[in-house]
Amino acid sequence: MSVADLTALTAAAAVAAIERGELDAGELFGAYREAAAADDLNAYLWVAGEAPEPAAPGAPLAGVPLAVKDLFCTEGVPSQAGSKILEGYRPPYTASVVARLASAGAPLLGKTNQDEFAMGSSNENSAFGPVRNPWDRMRVPGGSSGGSAAAVAAGSAPWALGTDTGGSIRQPAALCGIVGMKPTYGTVSRYGMIAFASSLDQAGPLTRDVTDAALLLRHMVGRDERDSTSVDFPAARKRQLAAGKSVIDLPSRESLKGIRLGVPEELTAGAEGIEAGVLASFDATLKLAEGLGAIVETCRLPHAPHALSAYYVLAPAEASSNLARYDGVRYGLRVDDAGDLVQLYTGTRSQGFGAEVKRRIMLGTYSLSSGYYDAYYGRAQRVRTKIADDFRTVFASFDFVVTPTAPTVAFELGALTADPLAMYLNDYCTVPMSLAGIPAISIPSGLSEGLPVGFQLAGPAFSENAILDAAFALERAIGFDAAAGRTV
Amino acid sequence: MTGYEPVIGLEIHVQLATATKMFCGCALSFGEPPNTRTCPTCLGLPGTLPLANERAIHFGLMIGLALESTLAPRSIFHRKNYFYPDLPKGYQISQYDEPLCAGGRLGDVRIHRVHLEEDAAKLVHAGSSGRIHGSDSSVVDFNRGGTPLAEIVTEPDVRSAAQAREWLTLLRTTLRSLGVSDVNMEEGSLRCDANISIRPIGTQGLGTKTELKNMNSFRFIERGINAEVARQIALVQAGEAVEQETLHFDPRTEAITSLRSKEQAHDYRYFPEPDLVPIAITDAMLAAARAAMPELPAAREERLAGLGITRADAHQLAMRTELGDYFEAALAAAAAPEPQALANWVCNELVARVQEQDPADSNVAPDALAKLVSLVAGKAVTIGNAKIALDHLVSDGGDPAAIIEAEGLGAMGGGDGALAPLVEAALAANADATEKIRAGNMKAIGAIIGHVMRETKGRADGSEVTRIVREKLGV
Numbered sequence A: 001m002s003v004a005d006l007t008a009l010t011a012a013a014a015v016a017a018i019e020r021g022e023l024d025a026g027e028l029f030g031a032y033r034e035a036a037a038a039d040d041l042n043a044y045l046w047v048a049g050e051a052p053e054p055a056a057p058g059a060p061l062a063g064v065p066l067a068v069k070d071l072f073c074t075e076g077v078p079s080q081a082g083s084k085i086l087e088g089y090r091p092p093y094t095a096s097v098v099a100r101l102a103s104a105g106a107p108l109l110g111k112t113n114q115d116e117f118a119m120g121s122s123n124e125n126s127a128f129g130p131v132r133n134p135w136d137r138m139r140v141p142g143g144s145s146g147g148s149a150a151a152v153a154a155g156s157a158p159w160a161l162g163t164d165t166g167g168s169i170r171q172p173a174a175l176c177g178i179v180g181m182k183p184t185y186g187t188v189s190r191y192g193m194i195a196f197a198s199s200l201d202q203a204g205p206l207t208r209d210v211t212d213a214a215l216l217l218r219h220m221v222g223r224d225e226r227d228s229t230s231v232d233f234p235a236a237r238k239r240q241l242a243a244g245k246s247v248i249d250l251p252s253r254e255s256l257k258g259i260r261l262g263v264p265e266e267l268t269a270g271a272e273g274i275e276a277g278v279l280a281s282f283d284a285t286l287k288l289a290e291g292l293g294a295i296v297e298t299c300r301l302p303h304a305p306h307a308l309s310a311y312y313v314l315a316p317a318e319a320s321s322n323l324a325r326y327d328g329v330r331y332g333l334r335v336d337d338a339g340d341l342v343q344l345y346t347g348t349r350s351q352g353f354g355a356e357v358k359r360r361i362m363l364g365t366y367s368l369s370s371g372y373y374d375a376y377y378g379r380a381q382r383v384r385t386k387i388a389d390d391f392r393t394v395f396a397s398f399d400f401v402v403t404p405t406a407p408t409v410a411f412e413l414g415a416l417t418a419d420p421l422a423m424y425l426n427d428y429c430t431v432p433m434s435l436a437g438i439p440a441i442s443i444p445s446g447l448s449e450g451l452p453v454g455f456q457l458a459g460p461a462f463s464e465n466a467i468l469d470a471a472f473a474l475e476r477a478i479g480f481d482a483a484a485g486r487t488v
Numbered sequence B: 001m002t003g004y005e006p007v008i009g010l011e012i013h014v015q016l017a018t019a020t021k022m023f024c025g026c027a028l029s030f031g032e033p034p035n036t037r038t039c040p041t042c043l044g045l046p047g048t049l050p051l052a053n054e055r056a057i058h059f060g061l062m063i064g065l066a067l068e069s070t071l072a073p074r075s076i077f078h079r080k081n082y083f084y085p086d087l088p089k090g091y092q093i094s095q096y097d098e099p100l101c102a103g104g105r106l107g108d109v110r111i112h113r114v115h116l117e118e119d120a121a122k123l124v125h126a127g128s129s130g131r132i133h134g135s136d137s138s139v140v141d142f143n144r145g146g147t148p149l150a151e152i153v154t155e156p157d158v159r160s161a162a163q164a165r166e167w168l169t170l171l172r173t174t175l176r177s178l179g180v181s182d183v184n185m186e187e188g189s190l191r192c193d194a195n196i197s198i199r200p201i202g203t204q205g206l207g208t209k210t211e212l213k214n215m216n217s218f219r220f221i222e223r224g225i226n227a228e229v230a231r232q233i234a235l236v237q238a239g240e241a242v243e244q245e246t247l248h249f250d251p252r253t254e255a256i257t258s259l260r261s262k263e264q265a266h267d268y269r270y271f272p273e274p275d276l277v278p279i280a281i282t283d284a285m286l287a288a289a290r291a292a293m294p295e296l297p298a299a300r301e302e303r304l305a306g307l308g309i310t311r312a313d314a315h316q317l318a319m320r321t322e323l324g325d326y327f328e329a330a331l332a333a334a335a336a337p338e339p340q341a342l343a344n345w346v347c348n349e350l351v352a353r354v355q356e357q358d359p360a361d362s363n364v365a366p367d368a369l370a371k372l373v374s375l376v377a378g379k380a381v382t383i384g385n386a387k388i389a390l391d392h393l394v395s396d397g398g399d400p401a402a403i404i405e406a407e408g409l410g411a412m413g414g415g416d417g418a419l420a421p422l423v424e425a426a427l428a429a430n431a432d433a434t435e436k437i438r439a440g441n442m443k444a445i446g447a448i449i450g451h452v453m454r455e456t457k458g459r460a461d462g463s464e465v466t467r468i469v470r471e472k473l474g475v
Helices: A003-008 A011-019 A025-037 A096-103 A146-154 A170-176 A210-218 A236-243 A276-291 A304-325 A341-352 A355-368 A374-395 A420-427 A431-436 A464-478 B054-066 B161-178 B218-237 B283-291 B297-305 B311-319 B321-331 B339-354 B366-377 B383-396 B400-407 B419-429 B431-438 B442-456 B462-473
Strands: A044-047 A066-069 A108-112 A159-164 A179-182 A202-207 A260-264 A295-299 A400-404 A440-448 A451-458 B004-015 B078-081 B091-094 B109-118 B122-126 B137-141 B148-154 B190-200 B210-215 B245-250 B255-261
Touching: A003 A025, A011 A025, A011 A210, A025 A044, A025 A108, A044 A146, A066 A096, A066 A146, A096 A159, A108 A146, A146 A159, A146 A170, A146 A202, A159 A179, A159 A210, A170 A179, A170 A440, A170 A451, A179 A210, A179 A464, A202 A210, A210 A440, A210 A464, A260 A276, A276 A295, A276 A400, A276 A440, A276 A451, A276 A464, A304 A355, A304 A374, A304 A420, A304 A431, A304 B078, A355 A374, A374 A400, A374 A431, A400 A464, A440 A464, A451 A464, B004 B161, B004 B218, B054 B109, B054 B148, B054 B161, B054 B283, B091 B109, B161 B190, B161 B218, B161 B297, B161 B311, B161 B321, B190 B218, B210 B218, B218 B245, B218 B255, B297 B311, B297 B321, B311 B321, B311 B339, B321 B339, B321 B366, B339 B366, B339 B383, B366 B383, B366 B400, B383 B400, B419 B431, B419 B442, B419 B462, B431 B442, B431 B462, B442 B462
Parallel strands: A066 A108, A066 A159, A260 A295, A260 A400, B210 B245
Antiparallel strands: A044 A108, A159 A202, A179 A202, A179 A440, A400 A451, A440 A451, B004 B148, B004 B190, B078 B091, B109 B148, B122 B137, B190 B210, B245 B255
16 A cells, blocks of 8 residues: 555554454555655655554554644654754653553654743744644644644644643644544543643644544543542443443434534624635535534633633733743753853743743743732633533533634634734633633634634533534535545 | 740641542552653643642641641632742642631641642752752653642741740641641751741731741751741841741852742742632531541640659650550550559650650560550659660560560569568668668668679669668668
8 A cells, every 4th residue: 555545544444454464554654654754745744764662462542643733742762742942852752642542552653842841822833933834835734733733634643642621622723624532631641741831731633533532531640649630530430341342432323303403602603703705605504514413503602702811811821830930950951051050040941932832931931920810810710610601501501502613714824823822712612611621622623725624512511422422423414535635 | 035036837738649640540659760650730731720639638638637727618729920940840739718627726836727738849950069050951850740749837836946846746736647648857848948037025916927948857947947036036126127028048158039029029920720619518528537547646645644643654655656556555454553653664765765766666565665664653663773674675576574574673672581680681781771771761771772782783662671770770
């Protein structure tokens, strides 16, 4: 088989083919390694040099390789979080979720480009250059998991790991025409993920379809003793013991009969700045959902319009503390000409961090300062609680909340770099779910101006199986053609 | 003093004697080669997460129980943010407005709070000053970084340096009896800062306070507080104001220097640590802490005083746990000595001979001392000769009765009639004294007893000699 033939299969199809003996895992890895090495989107910061040990017999992911966002620590392999301050940094240990997936039979294919420390919505904040969108190379792939999204969309990776703090999986998935899921906060271990905002960061899959998302997520979730904020799915243990089943099912639902979809005014027609083409694709998807038997009604998330403001207080506050460790003392960049301790700190951090990271460190430092804490951090926490309450109220009457994932299709490189606030608005529809800690998926719903549009489906905490099932039914009905994004 | 009284609050950092560090699995370090007790977490490597040490929480609860604190059913960790090379994450995980224990009391000092946190690493500065300013270079040893600490903060109830020292002794003994810490100031497992202000005697307000940092012995604490109080009084008497600042006391020169002024004070930007879940205290955790509580020094002092021994001896036995343990072991011996007599021998004679050493590590078995005290009580040996027997016990150990026999230290009583001729000879040899006794001056009997003692090498029973003198002279 040619590289194109080998890489045409979804991950689930490749697993099945390997299990049937029709496909050799080593040959598959080689094809992807060749494709990743030939990538001209700047999606990869590192590509595996040699084939991995064959997956253990019976390993459920059968040796299908995995692209991993740069900020996951991988032992002996550059893990730089897209930052000059960690240029060349090779950790002495591997992130729990990467280790889990490797032992399930998904070896590391490469490390993908990202916005520096996951701060950005276009991947233009990477210290290693922007990533290009495979649908249009003059456009951004979204961010911060832009490299992961571009690699999967282009076909140089079967699937990829990303992280989502305010939309960093869902928004690039939307802009690249693939599936991206942010699971319930705490269901995937954060151990070994280079932190941006600890109370929001969550790892998730970026995949070609909903089935692959379910398959990858199945081997990511679960309590990790090294992350005390990680949790098991409720009753997961009992269920596994009872039936030998996985916590995450592969989706199979074909209808949406009786499913109640809530359309929050505040994040759809009532919001400013959502492109007409995006709204048109969203409305068309709602029609399809009704055709599948769903009940579509308007709902209210009254505090959602304040989510972005609260997010840009809380996330930078945590970031200002999380990024304090990059001081030039122990690892990473260190300026040579420091005369004293303060010069070592200021020199290293001035040279090592990019503009957006510095902006957020300053924002966060300010909002935590004595005298400002209550007005900013304290108030933002109260808004966060209100938003979570809003969702609880809605989920009493609805199964899911649905919105467009991003307000626009992929924009041109450089279009928003001079206007941080306009850039931040990319996360308008995704940040509320992040603040509430609830799961959400983005699936491609069609094209606007020839570029992919994302449809977001969010549910209550731990409703991943239901979300995947509903997304699977919609995916079949939409019948999105991803071929135009492929480069391999 | 001079019309002013000091108002002092203490902040004590106690390294907890857990097996592992506060937030990672590294073993605690006791002088290993630098940077050999480290892992990605306590080095603050990217992506690592803290895990709270259950044993440290257990010890924290025990401290709270000992200090009669209110134990919070739910408390949270906060991040205290500041840059320093001994702080690898750029923040210390500590507790802020929801500590593990609130309020309480130990002796005459109220407790404000007790919370858990992690220790910083150790900086070693090359160059002459030994401090970071002016040093040629500095290196960091992360072995200590992440060691569990309990910080105990008192209310401003201390009124003198001597009281501070006395109270810290009680605290140290209490912590030692809990077994939660080595409480060794020289090694840094117990460290103390003092917040000091002065006010005119008779007033209730609080003056501007200064913070005196990191005094590493009880003696330095006492001297440091005295020096700072004197400095403040001199300032106020000269019509100047005390500035709020953090100070360093140099025990060699007794000089007090400013580390930072109020304007230079850190803004620590505390916020809840998002990497850790709240500490929720369960009934099982409380029960385990209660079950682990030993008798505390204050309670022991009361119990020992209840045995009829003096308050001073009871206090000494309670404050030196090892001394109290030795005393109780001897008290329980078959010889069944009388408590106050035993206390005298332990607190005075034995301590004079073993000094700061744990008497349990000396050659004097508690049984042996108990027997010696009983032999004295039974007049089988004089007090003077018993002290000689104790010298033998301290140097060689053994059985006191055998030593007395072998060394010929046994008392000469009146029963066998051996003393009477010796008394007669003494009376004859000291005609002056004999006359005075006859005249009713019993003080003169000392010369007679001294004579008999010399003749018997101290074996004579002084009271028996007195009895015989009275009998012979009819007084």
